[in-house]
Every structure is written in structure tokens, then in C-alpha cells.
Amino acid sequence: MSFEPEKSSLMEKLYHSKLFEEINKSHQFIELFAKDYSDNGFQEEKFIKFGERFMSKNEIDNQFLIYHQIPFLSYKIMKDSMCIGGYVHQLATLVFKKSFCIVFNLNWTIKNDDNSITKRIKSVFPGCDFDFFTLNMRGIHLEYYDLKKKARKTRKYDNKPTPPKSNTESNVNIEREESGSSSLDCQILEEKSDDDEINIQEFSLNENESWCDSFWKSKRNLLLKNLMKHFNFTVQQKEKLSSVFATYLKYLVKKKLEELVNIKETEKTVNNYVYKMAIFMANKDSGKLLLKKILNGEISGKKLLEYKLGDFCEKKTSFATKEIIYNSELLNKPALQTFPCKKCATMHSKYDSCRRDD
Structure with missing residues (x-):
């Protein structure tokens, strides 16, 4: 069988x-x-x-x-x-x-x-x-x-250990890379240096890039988390904000790192931006209007980069400022100044004819 x-x-x-x-x-x-x-x-x-x-x-x-x-x-x-x-x-x-x-x-x-x-x-x-x-x-x-x-x-x-420092020239190159130099500088250094120095430079650049990625992602999550405490976003709105904030913070971090050439200073500056923006959008009318424009697609992440730190606050109209502007206009245009007239009991400028004379 x-x-x-x-x-x-x-x-x-x-x-x-x-x-x-x-x-x-x-x-x-x-x-x-x-x-x-x-x-x-x-x-x-x-x-x-x-x-x-x-x-x-x-x-x-x-x-x-x-x-x-x-x-x-x-x-x-x-x-x-x-x-x-x-x-x-x-x-x-x-x-x-x-x-x-x-x-x-x-x-x-x-x-x-x-x-x-x-x-x-x-x-x-x-x-x-x-x-x-x-x-x-x-x-x-x-x-x-x-x-x-x-x-x-x-x-x-990325996980490869840092090669030992060989000479003063390689040390200078490492410090320059760690301070956030541009890709053009890296290319110039690579053309002039040996193979070992190229590896050191590329490794340092990868460290900066990995720090930038992890930092802006953490700030985006923090910003979304704070805004979600004040607003009930739909899934589509969350995705929209996540996409816009990702573009904005990604370029902001790189821009500030190039300007300040210091990671600690960059962290401090970007944290200030995120803090101001979160409070501005949650508590101020003009901030809520900005948030609405982002959700409607009127403002993109790159457009948001044009905003300065001072823009993330409510602009108050000062009475004193108005008075200064008004008084300067009066000085430039004395015809605008009016005085009480005893003859006709009305207000008119010195250069206007009195009603009694008319």
C-alpha cells in the first residue's frame, strides 16, 4: 500500500x-x-x-x-x-x-x-x-x-567610529564641519585633502544632518501637540499641519544653523520660534487667522519662513504712536490746525476767513 x-x-x-x-x-x-x-x-x-x-x-x-x-x-x-x-x-x-x-x-x-x-x-x-x-x-x-x-x-x-586626529590640518577641517559649513565648502576641502580627511568630513556632515532631522521632527511633534490641546483638528487637518510644519522647521533649522554656526544657539533660537508660534496661534486672533490660512492652503511651509520672530505676536495700536503721527502732520501742514474763534464762535484755521467777515 x-x-x-x-x-x-x-x-x-x-x-x-x-x-x-x-x-x-x-x-x-x-x-x-x-x-x-x-x-x-x-x-x-x-x-x-x-x-x-x-x-x-x-x-x-x-x-x-x-x-x-x-x-x-x-x-x-x-x-x-x-x-x-x-x-x-x-x-x-x-x-x-x-x-x-x-x-x-x-x-x-x-x-x-x-x-x-x-x-x-x-x-x-x-x-x-x-x-x-x-x-x-x-x-x-x-x-x-x-x-x-x-x-x-x-x-x-553613520555608525562608523571617528578616525583618530592625525594633524592640525585635519583638526581644522573637523571643526569647520562641526560648525555647520556649507556643502560648497565641503567640496573645496575634499578636493584639497587626503582620503582620510574626506572620511572625517563626511562623517561630521552626517552627524549634523542626523541632528537636524531629529531636532526638527521633535519640534514639529511638540508644536502639533500644543496646538491640539486648544483645537479639535480632523485627520486631514493634522496631516496638512504636519506637512507644512515639517517643511517650515526643516528649512528653519538648517537656515539658523548656517547663520549661527552653533548647535546650542540654533536650538535656543528655534525653540523660541516654536514657543512664540504655539502661543500666537492658540491665544491671539491674528494667530488663529494665520492657522486658518495654513489649513486652507493659502500659506505653505516655505511662505511661513518669511515670518520673523516679531511677527508671531499681536500687533497693538498705540494711542501715543497715533498722537505722534498726528502732531507731525500738523507741523508739516499748519493749515490743519484749528482754533476757537471768538468772533464767529466756531473752529477754523488761522488762514480761513471768519464767518462774521463773510
Whole structure:
């Protein structure tokens, strides 16, 4: 007697049970992320964890993705993360591509020349630069593996120990990099220095960049947290503010670091900006108007950079100031001065004719 059919059926059952178990686990982390996103909006660290886990999964149920609207959610994150750029935006793009392929059953290389379907899909996802029907799962996974390799190399390079100081020239270069010199200065130094000095400079520059990233992100979260104590924002409004504040603080920190050339002074200045802005938007009428303009899309993050520290306060009209302006006008234009006239019992200037004379 042969038991091979029973063995094969048993193996199939084990395979299917493992498959269902993996699918159920996939469902849980997707469901948790979708719920957290709807409650708290976009959070970069949580999305990176979700995106990396999502891209590493082989089996995901398309109906579950449709139910939680993952293609639309990942598309929105992809669009909003354009201002952040880098790894987050690339990962969001890959998550969107993969979820789209799963939902529309574009599992491998499937070509479709139906223009009506292409137009319909592009109307649902406007602004995408890639052709949906040229997408394939194999290509997306290769993109993800390349992205992971680059990310690992960057992390290894960032965590590398600082080389020993060799001479006074390299010390000067290190101090110049730590003080926040521009990329143009770095290029000039690299052309003149040896390989060891280039490594030192690049490492110092990476330290500054990593500090900038962590600092502006913490200030953005703090600003949003303070504003949420005073206002009940919708999920869309939270995302809008997060995107605008991200652009604003990212460029503000870099700008102040270049101006002040000192991390402690930069922290102090940016903290002052964030503190003033939070109080201004929460308590002042003109601040609430500014917040409204940001939510309506009238003011972007780069436009917000034009505001100075003194602009984040209520402008009060002073009676004394008005009096000074008024008196200066009277001195320049004496015809405006009027006096009580005893003849006609009215007020008129010295140069006007008296009513009694008329």
C-alpha cells in the first residue's frame, strides 16, 4: 500500500494552514496601522515600521487591503511625504505600488493596452508619474531590496567610529564641519585633502544632518501637540499641519544653523520660534487667522519662513504712536490746525476767513 497521496494531502494542509496564519498576521498589523493613521495621522517612525513589514510580506489578501483602503491611504502618504523626501517617500511609493498591484491583481508582468481603464485609474490617482499597467511585483521587490541595501550602507556609514586626529590640518577641517559649513565648502576641502580627511568630513556632515532631522521632527511633534490641546483638528487637518510644519522647521533649522554656526544657539533660537508660534496661534486672533490660512492652503511651509520672530505676536495700536503721527502732520501742514474763534464762535484755521467777515 502506498501512503504518498495522504502525505501530499497532509503537506498541502500544513502549507495552507501556514499560509492562512501568515495572512491573518498580515491582517492584524495592517488593521492596526490603518486605525492608528485615522486616529493620529501620519507618524514617520510608525509608517517606516509598517512599510518595511508590508514590503517583506509575500501573501496579503487583496480584499483586506480594499476594506482598509490601503491603496488610497498609501497614495496619500506618498504625496504628503514628498516634502520630507528620502527614504520615507521612496518607501511610501513602493507600498503604494505593491498595494495597487495586489488589489488589481497585477501580480507579475501583466501588460494591458486598455486606455479606458488606464484613464479611469489615473483619474482616481492623479499626479502619478508612472504607468500603472507597466507595474510588476518582481520589479517592485527588486526596487525595495535596492532601497534596503542603500539604507543599510547609510546606517553602517553613520555608525562608523571617528578616525583618530592625525594633524592640525585635519583638526581644522573637523571643526569647520562641526560648525555647520556649507556643502560648497565641503567640496573645496575634499578636493584639497587626503582620503582620510574626506572620511572625517563626511562623517561630521552626517552627524549634523542626523541632528537636524531629529531636532526638527521633535519640534514639529511638540508644536502639533500644543496646538491640539486648544483645537479639535480632523485627520486631514493634522496631516496638512504636519506637512507644512515639517517643511517650515526643516528649512528653519538648517537656515539658523548656517547663520549661527552653533548647535546650542540654533536650538535656543528655534525653540523660541516654536514657543512664540504655539502661543500666537492658540491665544491671539491674528494667530488663529494665520492657522486658518495654513489649513486652507493659502500659506505653505516655505511662505511661513518669511515670518520673523516679531511677527508671531499681536500687533497693538498705540494711542501715543497715533498722537505722534498726528502732531507731525500738523507741523508739516499748519493749515490743519484749528482754533476757537471768538468772533464767529466756531473752529477754523488761522488762514480761513471768519464767518462774521463773510
